[in-house]
Amino acid sequence: MSARTRPITTTAGTRPFAFSEAALAECKALMARYPEGRSKSALIPILHIAQSENDGWLSVNAMDAVAHVMGLQHIEVYEVASFYSMFNLHPVGTYVLDVCRTAPCMLRGSDDLIAHLEKKLGVHCGETTKDGMFTLKGVECLGSCGTAPMLQCGAGYHEKLTIESADALIDALRARNQRTNYTDQ
Amino acid sequence: MSRKLLFEHIATPGIRGLEGYRANGGYRSVEKALRTMSPEAVLEEVKKSGLRGRGGAGFPTGLKWSFLAKPEGVPRYLVVNADESEPGTFKDRYLMERIPHMLIEGMITSSFAMGAHTSYIYIRGEYFYVARIIEQAIAEARAAGWLGKNILGSGFDHEIHVQVGAGAYICGEETALLESLEGKRGNPRIKPPFPAVMGLYNCPTVVNNVETIAAVVPIVNDGGEEYAKIGIGKSAGTKLISAGGNVKRPGVYEIDLGITCDEFINSDEYCGGVEGRAFKAVVPGGSSVPIIPYELFLKTATGESRLMTYESLADGGFATGTMMGSGGFYAYNDAQCIVRSTWNHARFYSHESCGQCSPCREGTGWMEKILHRLEHGEGRSEDIDLLWDVQRKIEGNTICPLGDAAAWPVASAIRHFRDEFEYHIRFPQKVKDPKHFEKEPFARNPKFATA
Amino acid sequence: MPKVTIDGVMIEVPEGTTILQAARMIGERNKADRHVVPPAMCYYTNLKTSGGYCRSCLVKVSKGSDRDPRPMPKPVASCRTNVMDGMEVQNTTSPELLDARKGVVEFLLINHPLDCPICDQAGECHLQDLSYENGTEASRYEFERRTFVPIDIGDTIKLHMTRCILCYRCVKVADQIARWACAWGDQPRRCERDQHLHPERGG
Numbered sequence: 001m002s003a004r005t006r007p008i009t010t011t012a013g014t015r016p017f018a019f020s021e022a023a024l025a026e027c028k029a030l031m032a033r034y035p036e037g038r039s040k041s042a043l044i045p046i047l048h049i050a051q052s053e054n055d056g057w058l059s060v061n062a063m064d065a066v067a068h069v070m071g072l073q074h075i076e077v078y079e080v081a082s083f084y085s086m087f088n089l090h091p092v093g094t095y096v097l098d099v100c101r102t103a104p105c106m107l108r109g110s111d112d113l114i115a116h117l118e119k120k121l122g123v124h125c126g127e128t129t130k131d132g133m134f135t136l137k138g139v140e141c142l143g144s145c146g147t148a149p150m151l152q153c154g155a156g157y158h159e160k161l162t163i164e165s166a167d168a169l170i171d172a173l174r175a176r177n178q179r180t181n182y183t184d185q
Numbered sequence: 186m187s188r189k190l191l192f193e194h195i196a197t198p199g200i201r202g203l204e205g206y207r208a209n210g211g212y213r214s215v216e217k218a219l220r221t222m223s224p225e226a227v228l229e230e231v232k233k234s235g236l237r238g239r240g241g242a243g244f245p246t247g248l249k250w251s252f253l254a255k256p257e258g259v260p261r262y263l264v265v266n267a268d269e270s271e272p273g274t275f276k277d278r279y280l281m282e283r284i285p286h287m288l289i290e291g292m293i294t295s296s297f298a299m300g301a302h303t304s305y306i307y308i309r310g311e312y313f314y315v316a317r318i319i320e321q322a323i324a325e326a327r328a329a330g331w332l333g334k335n336i337l338g339s340g341f342d343h344e345i346h347v348q349v350g351a352g353a354y355i356c357g358e359e360t361a362l363l364e365s366l367e368g369k370r371g372n373p374r375i376k377p378p379f380p381a382v383m384g385l386y387n388c389p390t391v392v393n394n395v396e397t398i399a400a401v402v403p404i405v406n407d408g409g410e411e412y413a414k415i416g417i418g419k420s421a422g423t424k425l426i427s428a429g430g431n432v433k434r435p436g437v438y439e440i441d442l443g444i445t446c447d448e449f450i451n452s453d454e455y456c457g458g459v460e461g462r463a464f465k466a467v468v469p470g471g472s473s474v475p476i477i478p479y480e481l482f483l484k485t486a487t488g489e490s491r492l493m494t495y496e497s498l499a500d501g502g503f504a505t506g507t508m509m510g511s512g513g514f515y516a517y518n519d520a521q522c523i524v525r526s527t528w529n530h531a532r533f534y535s536h537e538s539c540g541q542c543s544p545c546r547e548g549t550g551w552m553e554k555i556l557h558r559l560e561h562g563e564g565r566s567e568d569i570d571l572l573w574d575v576q577r578k579i580e581g582n583t584i585c586p587l588g589d590a591a592a593w594p595v596a597s598a599i600r601h602f603r604d605e606f607e608y609h610i611r612f613p614q615k616v617k618d619p620k621h622f623e624k625e626p627f628a629r630n631p632k633f634a635t636a
Numbered sequence: 637m638p639k640v641t642i643d644g645v646m647i648e649v650p651e652g653t654t655i656l657q658a659a660r661m662i663g664e665r666n667k668a669d670r671h672v673v674p675p676a677m678c679y680y681t682n683l684k685t686s687g688g689y690c691r692s693c694l695v696k697v698s699k700g701s702d703r704d705p706r707p708m709p710k711p712v713a714s715c716r717t718n719v720m721d722g723m724e725v726q727n728t729t730s731p732e733l734l735d736a737r738k739g740v741v742e743f744l745l746i747n748h749p750l751d752c753p754i755c756d757q758a759g760e761c762h763l764q765d766l767s768y769e770n771g772t773e774a775s776r777y778e779f780e781r782r783t784f785v786p787i788d789i790g791d792t793i794k795l796h797m798t799r800c801i802l803c804y805r806c807v808k809v810a811d812q813i814a815r816w817a818c819a820w821g822d823q824p825r826r827c828e829r830d831q832h833l834h835p836e837r838g839g
Contacts (some may be wrong), residue, residue, distance in 0.1 A: 033346055035260070035303075035386060038367070038386055040367065040368035040369075041348070041366060041367055041368045042368065043368035043369075044310075044348075044349065044350060044351050044365065044368060045348070045349055047351065048310070048313075048349065048351065079369075079370055080368065080369060080370055083353065083370040083539075084310070084350070084351030084352045084371075085351070085352035085353065085536075086310045086311070086351040086352035087351055087352075098311075101529075102272045102472070102529065102533050103272055103273070103468075103472055103515070103526050103529045103530055103533070104272055104273045104429045104430055104472075104513075104515045106525075106526065106529050107429070107430040107431055107515060107517060107521060107526070108430070108431070111619060139352075140270075140272070140354065140533050140536055140537060141270060141271075141272040141273075141354075141472075141533070142311050143269050143270065143274065143275040143277075143278050143309070143311070143312070144275060144278075145272070145273050145274070145275055145429035145430075145435070145513070145515060146275055146427060146428060146429045146435035146436050146437065147435070148429060148435075152311060155313045155314045155317075156314070157314070182310065182311075182313045183313060184313075185317065375688045375713070375716050540802065541689055541802075542688070542689050542690070542691055543689065543690050543691055543692075543740060543743045543744050543801070543802070544691055544739065544740060544743050546743075546802070547743035547744070547746050547747060548743055551743075551746060551779070554779045571776060574739075575739075577739075578735075578736060578738075578739025578740075578742075578743070581709075581710040581736075582691055582694060582711060582736050582739070582740065583691070584688060584689070584713075
């Protein structure tokens, strides 16, 4: 935390990015659904698509591709991507575990859950396991307070977690070894 | 036993699909409004119902709609706020997940009243799977002619789009939501102008919570007067409360406004009391509202039974009362530490501050740091007064209500639980264990009972 | 034309004048009345939609207007609030307001380096002036301040975000005057996040 913060353009990677045909069509459809001249409204949905097509994070190239498709200045994309917590500006693991840590979850044991996951995975919140399988994130209220503690992985909510069920979830995910995204059907 | 207006059919099998919804009386309000009523008549029913915004502020819905500017040749929009990110609140997700057509029905009827031909549901990004459910329901409704051109031959056209966010509490603030919907950072706008005059794409816009719009369905079906008969005074109708924390039966409950707080928290119909231990404190309306001791939640400072209404929960002002807020209810048992919870709240607001105006951007981070120090046994004797002063200087001085929302939980925690803060300073070794009150609950010093 | 009274001094101003502009007009009209002028950091006359962010120009509106005399419930940003006929405003005559402003100044400085003696801007620095005139002698903030790696943004400008108080004036200058394609910058939603201004040359 005390490290001096660097701008995203120097940290968000350099590997190439291109939208798939299907994704490109989806982007065009999204842009067309707003009133004339308001296609910028599609930026957040399109960033979600780009993130799903780029292994779960937004590289500078991915954001630049979004800017190109939408006819926006690069900075218009960067400033939005850096605002929203669901957009990862650094590489993430195959699975991103968003563990809710806000007060209602805390009352029902999220501190213990997070401590357990940190120990089990050998990482702190915000870090990715060495094998690249899991990124553990502490996130703010996910609207699942009655079924706390919980975590989100991809589009799925995993609720009423216990140490045992969290372990089982981790093992099952590891065995499946297939990326999940927020946009998954 | 509270009436069920929104949840009457919530457990009916097949209610999520159009067929099941229609078989149980769904879309009647659209038929009634479009076939037999004028837009003004629909607005009149909503006004008569006394419905107040269910997102947190409690502003009268009919009045909000009546502010909508109607210049010639300019489109108007209805935007449904499904950002639901107030900690403790999960009622809208429950409703949208289980009975999505009710929201769509309410949107068509409400849009008819406003003369809006396009509406948007702005749903938080984490609810992607809920967005899929709604999108499917919209597709069903469109295929059946409830959406599109010339609905029911009335000449009224309507389209609904679902817009997902990407993780930002602030986008629940209506102008930040509109910014986000326009594809920008969720920075709240400086008001005036208000959205009713210049909202989405600079056009007149009404932003309403999911539950508010769903409540329009029974209001139009049964008439505003019927709805207004439920509840007490200016707290009319039913309200969804999402209960969490250390209650025995967490979940979403539809209550008649006006039941006693005691009934809500202790009866088996609702929360069912506390699990194992004793209650210590309650946050009745989402993390932004003041936390109050359990005893003050049950009875007001003057000894009257507190009721689940906007007015009764606020009785006593901030000194001894709290707020209805969004209905994100959570209760603390005596193993919980108020300082830890306040730190948790402060971290939340610091994380979620948009960074636009200085008191909130800088103040929320400062409060988080002081509270972190206190909770981890490194507090100093001047910290409580410092914290009090910092929250005081944030409150009321920011562009949007997030500053107030960040200040109130801190202020109320100090007001009612100052002894617990002092304990943290006096006994730093004892609070190093994060579960410091689990074995030995904190015994409250009566001298600090209430302000 | 609406009449507004600020700290007991009345002036008649054109429709659409902000409280800050009205106060400045009073100050120009008579130097002895300069105390009615609130300080301003993020507001800049020539920039559209500037102001409202730093909150140092907050004033108390003790009477909304002749038509609706209710006071405004919270202090308002004088740079973004238009006067109404009959409005009464308190700037230096409200002790609570001066206290709130002290808070704003303290907030603006908690993450700003206090190295004025070695800073090139010292002596002609609005923030320094603001602090002298409206702040407290010492900050109560003892935590580590946030810092950023400086960025070269072209041949002539080096950006030190560590010194930035996020007034957004540069963003608006770039956008409206220099006509760069420059938006909000990926400035922080929260403090520790990537934070820098990243203008690009464009249309």
